Amino acid sequence: MKPFKNVNYTVYDSSPKEIFVFHEDQQNIDEKTVASFGDEWTTFSSFSDEEIKIAGDQYFDIVADDLLNNKYVLDVGCGTGRWTKYVAEKAAFVECIDPSDAVFSAAKLLKDCPNTRISKAGVDNIPFEDDTFDLVFSLGVLHHIPDTLQAMKSCVKKVKPGGSFLVYLYYNFENRGFLFKSLFFFSNILRRFISSLPKFFKTKTCWLIAVLVYMPFVLLSKGLRKIGLKKLANKMPLSYYTSHSFNIIKNDALDRFGTPLEQRFSRKEITEMMVKSGLSEIIISDNEPYWHAIGKRQ
Ligand SMILES: C[S@@+](CC[C@H](N)C(=O)[O-])C[C@H]1O[C@@H](n2cnc3c(N)ncnc32)[C@H](O)[C@@H]1O
Missing domain, CATH: 3.40.50.150 (Vaccinia Virus protein VP39)
Structure with missing residues (x-):
């Protein structure tokens, strides 16, 4: 050093x-x-x-x-x-x-x-x-x-x-379709609101998002992969998280929705x-x- x-x-x-x-x-x-x-x-x-x-x-x-x-x-x-x-x-x-x-x-x-x-x-x-x-x-x-x-x-x-x-x-989702871009548009509005909440409410809301939004997409991607529809699985929003633990998903949800400035x-x-x-x-x-x-x- x-x-x-x-x-x-x-x-x-x-x-x-x-x-x-x-x-x-x-x-x-x-x-x-x-x-x-x-x-x-x-x-x-x-x-x-x-x-x-x-x-x-x-x-x-x-x-x-x-x-x-x-x-x-x-x-x-x-x-x-x-x-x-x-x-x-x-x-x-x-x-x-x-x-x-x-x-x-x-x-x-x-x-x-x-x-x-x-x-x-x-x-x-x-x-x-x-x-x-x-x-x-x-x-x-x-x-x-x-x-x-x-x-x-x-x-x-x-x-x-x-x-x-x-x-x-x-x-900036340039390689994604209309569905992805629309989801991002709405999630960005949500981020602006959630990131302004006090710490307790922000953490709890992001935890709920991890359970109610991230996990269903992750489980759907996993299921599609299991029945051999790998290409479709990869197209699912949040399919990136199929190889990650719930701990990482919770953390990334807080990162994604709890941060005031992102570009x-x-x-x-x-x-x-x-x-x-x-x-x-x-x-x-x-x-x-x-x-x-x-x-x-x-
Ligand atoms: C999403 S976290 C990523 C942390 C780590 N690189 C990781 O991936 O686990 C962004 C980090 O950037 C740091 N950060 C924010 N503004 C910064 C600045 N002006 N200079 C250096 N780091 C900054 C934050 O404190 C925060 O820890």
Whole structure:
């Protein structure tokens, strides 16, 4: 690990881990969204190794082993630190940062990962020099930040020339039909309302949505798969969750409906942002979750 660039921090003892709390002002941040994630990730702080492996393999399907093995890696917007944990098995050292109270959950999840360090910081005050990391990744984060392109540029600056940047951004349903798009339209109206509720009601409402909306679609997809109608099953809304536990489904329902700021992008827009951030050799995975992409820093 390298020394921090910024010296304006305090150390919080969350034995056996320490949390380095950075104090600079941040502009490119939505405070309501960050507070909401602090609540979310302190509610959902435990993921089994199996849950992490199943979802981690999906996000990292486009990351060759030699980009991870013995490398110095940064996880931006780590939340509970589940992907930091996933990557720490292969990497030499993983730094993870998040501006929300999720870092306290990360300290629990990463307690047995000595090759990790947790910092409470955001994209505007990433506490490392530019050109530092072999791999930087940010999964499900930059669409919750007001200026996504600027946030991506801040992350990519931390990658060494020749290193890589992996990102997952919500897709805008461009590859889906009318039914999907209409469902999204209504669910987005619902999100605006639910995300403004007090924590207790928000959590309970999202739990109900997980049981009454997500689970029926997931069970239908599973059933269709069982009777051999795999193509139709894959077309079902929420079929992505057939391989995931109810814990992940509950968590994603809260993520989806409880977050005040979310933005959505097309493949083309993501590619353009990656190019503007200084990346080339861009690969966008054809697999879910849509879209996750990797590029090489020039
Ligand atoms: C959907 S969660 C994803 C967490 C983690 N990457 C995962 O997939 O489990 C989004 C995370 O982005 C973080 N976040 C929000 N604004 C941020 C900012 N300006 N800089 C860095 N992270 C931010 C939130 O605190 C939250 O933990």
